[in-house]
Amino acid sequence: MRRLPYSVRLLLVVGVLMGVFALGTRQAVFTDEEVTQRTRALTGTAQQQADMEALYHAAIKGGEQQVVMYQAAMDYEWQPLWSRFSQAFPGIRVTYMHLSPTAVTDRLDVEKVTGAHYGDLISQPVNVVMDIADRGYLEGWTPSSSASLEPIWRYKDQVYFTFNKVYGLGYSTRRVGGETLPVDVAQLLDDKWRNSFEYGAPGGGAGTTDVALLQLLTRQRIDLQQLRELRDRGGAGGAQEAGVISLAQGRRALNPWAYLPPLLRQQRLGVPIAIEYPADFTLLVPFGQGLVRQPAHPNAARLLLTWLMTPDAQALLASEAYSLGNLPGAPLPPGLPEEAAHTARVNMLSPQETARGLKEWMPKLRALWQQTL
CATH class of the missing domain: 3.40.190.10 (Periplasmic binding protein-like II)
Structure with a gap:
């Protein structure tokens, strides 16, 4: 099948995306229950926990009730992980969108052109996420929980390879x-x-x-x-x-x-x-995460990225998503x-x-x- 020119693909995606914005769609929200109180303890150093609390309260105060993740993986793999995030930070849900490497850049192009920002974080394979960073789609930020992440797992302070x-x-x-x-x-x-x-x-x-x-x-x-x-x-x-x-x-x-x-x-x-x-x-295969430029939910986005590099999230990546974290002491997934x-x-x-x-x-x-x- 002949591939449509990029400009045509972009216009088509614009149309679809504007429809999504008009309808207020929230795709693939992974916790059916409304969590109203914290049922999962925070982990990490005292400073890291304090930083997460500050981001959490800023997100709640700003009405950020969701954080939108664009990832190249099937949603069922991550449902348990996002549910645990909401247990630690009640009132904030993860809205998960499965986008291929090509689709995610098309999507970010549309958001830039329209000014209608919807996404917050991307999570993509090693070469894709670095290309996205090189093309200027991401913004730099350093989570305090990344302090023990080896330099090999960082790229431009925009991408953090939190797991494989x-x-x-x-x-x-x-x-x-x-x-x-x-x-x-x-x-x-x-x-x-x-x-x-x-x-x-x-x-x-x-x-x-x-x-x-x-x-x-x-x-x-x-x-x-x-x-x-x-x-x-x-x-x-x-x-x-x-x-x-x-x-x-x-x-x-x-x-x-x-x-x-x-x-x-x-x-x-x-x-x-x-x-x-x-x-x-x-x-x-390393997967990298990064903040998109002008995230729709900036505090919630920074909170989720910070949380992914805590001991709790690294353990959940193994037990729930069968992945291998990159932080020191990250446990092995079952059977490895x-x-x-x-x-x-x-x-x-x-x-x-x-x-x-x-x-x-x-x-x-x-x-x-x-x-x-």
């Missing part, structure tokens, strides 16, 4: 036993696994496979010939939730970079799937072994290295999978 999404080797227990799983890329490319595995196509919107291949290329764990074999012997299918569904239905035996949250939820429902963490298939997490952190590139590498390699990988390299 977790991926591992997913498999159908109906089709393969854990003891026979491949332990590296070379074993995955053996004839026994031909047409038995699936991954998100490189160069696509999710970017998971691109990050995985970039890390393998950097570590010299895969070469150009093996990339061709990966293309020819496996299947470029759905990413994220779609890849887990393929495993759950038994259409594929393996997914080398399966997304932990939907896999773990399906497994807990009794679906015959599981996940292991060999080094070549264990992946941490400490050794695997340590190895993944050692192997991963910095956010800036990842962004630079993806700019170089995504076009090459897309061309290779289209057989034009």
Whole structure:
């Protein structure tokens, strides 16, 4: 399908957005109950708690009853987290909007053109969020809770990589036993696994496979010939939730970079799937958060960003969103072994290295999978 020119897309989004403003729509609010008193204690240092209290009272005084988050992830992953935020800060709800990397910049363009500001925070994959910052969509601010966040997890004092999404080797227990799983890329490319595995196509919107291949290329764990074999012997299918569904239905035996949250939820429902963490298939993808310029709810936005870097939120990211926080002492999500997490952190590139590498390699990988390299 031919892609519409940017100007046309922008006009279309303007129309839709103005309709949203006219109707006063509040999308994906995640706490049905009206919380009227605090039921969740604050954590962090005394100064951090005092800063959050000040932002909270300023938000309430200013009538900021919501904070709007634009994120590239499914809403159900974050519902429990936002509910806990409202327990800590009664009277403020998180309004969550699932926007793709392209859609979020279109949306911010519209808000800038119309002056009708709706969003407060963005949360996007590593290369996307840094590009958004470079294009001037974000404003700088330093939360007191970021004091212990290592410099590698900051960008321009506009982006804070508060957590990583977790991926591992997913498999159908109906089709393969854990003891026979491949332990590296070379074993995955053996004839026994031909047409038995699936991954998100490189160069696509999710970017998971691109990050995985970039890390393998950097570590010299895969070469150009093996990339061709990966293309020819496996299947470029759905990413994220779609890849887990393929495993759950038994259409594929393996997914080398399966997304932990939907896999773990399906497994807990009794679906015959599981996940292991060999080094070549264990992946941490940083997600960065930042304040949009002229946020609609400035105090509530700063409050949520500050809260995400508290011990309470970092623990909830693991237990509720199955992600791995970047603050010191952040707990592991269920089922992720400490050794695997340590190895993944050692192997991963910095956010800036990842962004630079993806700019170089995504076009090459897309061309290779289209057989034009």
